[in-house]
Amino acid sequence: MRYRGQIGELKPWGFAISIALCLAFALFAYSRFSFVMEPRIEVKAGENDVLKRVSELEAQVSDLKTQLAVLKKEKQPVPESKRKK
Amino acid sequence: MVETQQKPARPAGDDLQATIRKIEGLAREQSRQIKWFSDWTVKFEPIEAEADKFFKQLIEEFSGEPDDLINVIKGRRERLSLSSGITNQIVSICQQILAFGAAGIALTVGFIDKIRQLSVAVQKSLAIIGVFYSELVLLSLVVLLWYMLQARFRYPSLYFENIGNAWPFFYYATITPVTRAPIQTADQRFAASVAYAKDFLNFTEKVLKEEPKERLRAELQQYFLLMSYQAYVHQFSLRLASIFIYGFTGAVCTAVIMFAAFYGGLL
Numbered sequence: 430m431r432y433r434g435q436i437g438e439l440k441p442w443g444f445a446i447s448i449a450l451c452l453a454f455a456l457f458a459y460s461r462f463s464f465v466m467e468p469r470i471e472v473k474a475g476e477n478d479v480l481k482r483v484s485e486l487e488a489q490v491s492d493l494k495t496q497l498a499v500l501k502k503e504k505q506p507v508p509e510s511k512r513k514k
Numbered sequence: 515m516v517e518t519q520q521k522p523a524r525p526a527g528d529d530l531q532a533t534i535r536k537i538e539g540l541a542r543e544q545s546r547q548i549k550w551f552s553d554w555t556v557k558f559e560p561i562e563a564e565a566d567k568f569f570k571q572l573i574e575e576f577s578g579e580p581d582d583l584i585n586v587i588k589g590r591r592e593r594l595s596l597s598s599g600i601t602n603q604i605v606s607i608c609q610q611i612l613a614f615g616a617a618g619i620a621l622t623v624g625f626i627d628k629i630r631q632l633s634v635a636v637q638k639s640l641a642i643i644g645v646f647y648s649e650l651v652l653l654s655l656v657v658l659l660w661y662m663l664q665a666r667f668r669y670p671s672l673y674f675e676n677i678g679n680a681w682p683f684f685y686y687a688t689i690t691p692v693t694r695a696p697i698q699t700a701d702q703r704f705a706a707s708v709a710y711a712k713d714f715l716n717f718t719e720k721v722l723k724e725e726p727k728e729r730l731r732a733e734l735q736q737y738f739l740l741m742s743y744q745a746y747v748h749q750f751s752l753r754l755a756s757i758f759i760y761g762f763t764g765a766v767c768t769a770v771i772m773f774a775a776f777y778g779g780l781l
Contacts, residue, residue, distance in 0.1 A: 436752075437749070437752035437753075437756070439756060439759060439760070443756065443760045444760060444763055444764070446760070447760040447761055447763060447764030448763070448764045448767045448768065449764075450764060451649050451761075451764035451765050451767070451768040452764075452767075452768045452771060454645070454648075454649060454652075454768075455642075455645045455646075455649065455768045455769075455772055458644075458645045458648060459641055459642070459645055459772065459781065462641040462644070462645075
């Protein structure tokens with residue numbers, strides 16, 4: 430038996446197997462990448478909630494401050510000497 | 515017209531065919547006894563003996579001028595191409611892919627948190643490019659592993675005592691086996707020196723007493739060995755190139771399909 434005919438030529442099934450393996454790997458790896466991808470939208474949604482809550486709390490704080498100022502004006506603290514013992 | 519007295523011609527190739535049939539019969543008989551991890555080299559000793567016997571017979575029967583034939587063989591042997599340029603190129607490309615891949619991993623780790631600041635389309639494109647490069651890195655590892663296995667391959671000629679490597683051209687048939695350990699005891703070094711002295715004397719005597727027909731045998735044996743070696747070198751090179759081409763094409767096609775799917779809204 431001797432070398433003859435098509436020696437070492439590339440075969441279509443070689444390409445087919447290679448593409449199939451690469452594609453399988455690519456789809457698997459791409460699906461794994463999703464944990465870093467598109468997080469911006471989720472984070473932004475979360476950030477919006479937090480910002481909304483912060484502004485609500487700030488509004489409440491300023492409201493309380495105003496009420497405190499009014500109360501302070503209405504009723505001055507009683508001097509120490511006038512306090513009943 | 516001078517008529518030369520010639521030996522009655524033997525039917526061409528008859529003895530050769532008979533010997534080859536004998537060798538094939540022996541091979542069938544011996545191959546049944548081969549087991550995994552057994553010393554299979556013992557099994558072809560009768561085959562080598564048969565081949566060697568016929569080889570010796572051919573040399574003995576040679577009636578021409580040995581030196582003329584030796585010159586022809588030398589000339590042909592020198593023109594044998596014993597290396598392949600493709601292998602080195604492919605190995606070099608794979609090394610570069612691995613080097614860039616290592617640098618890429620370091621950069622990716624450093625900037626992975628920044629990727630969230632990019633738009634989703636850019637993130638997806640980068641993921642596809644990353645997958646493509648990962649495939650190239652895996653391909654490079656496979657090719658380099660294959661290359662190392664090829665480099666470690668033991669050629670059939672190494673297993674033969676008489677018809678393998680010819681004694682003037684390769685140490686296997688000339689030198690007492692040496693140790694691979696770079697650190698040796700005094701006894702080991704002493705024994706190696708004694709072996710060197712004995713080998714040197716044997717070698718010198720062989721060279722000085724070499725008959726023209728023995729020289730012819732050695733040249734012929736080495737010529738064929740190199741041709742066999744050439745076959746392995748070229749076939750190994752073809753295989754390495756095929757693996758690389760298949761893998762590279764697969765990775766490129768996959769990247770194209772992934773980008774097409776991305777722009778088509780499937781990813």
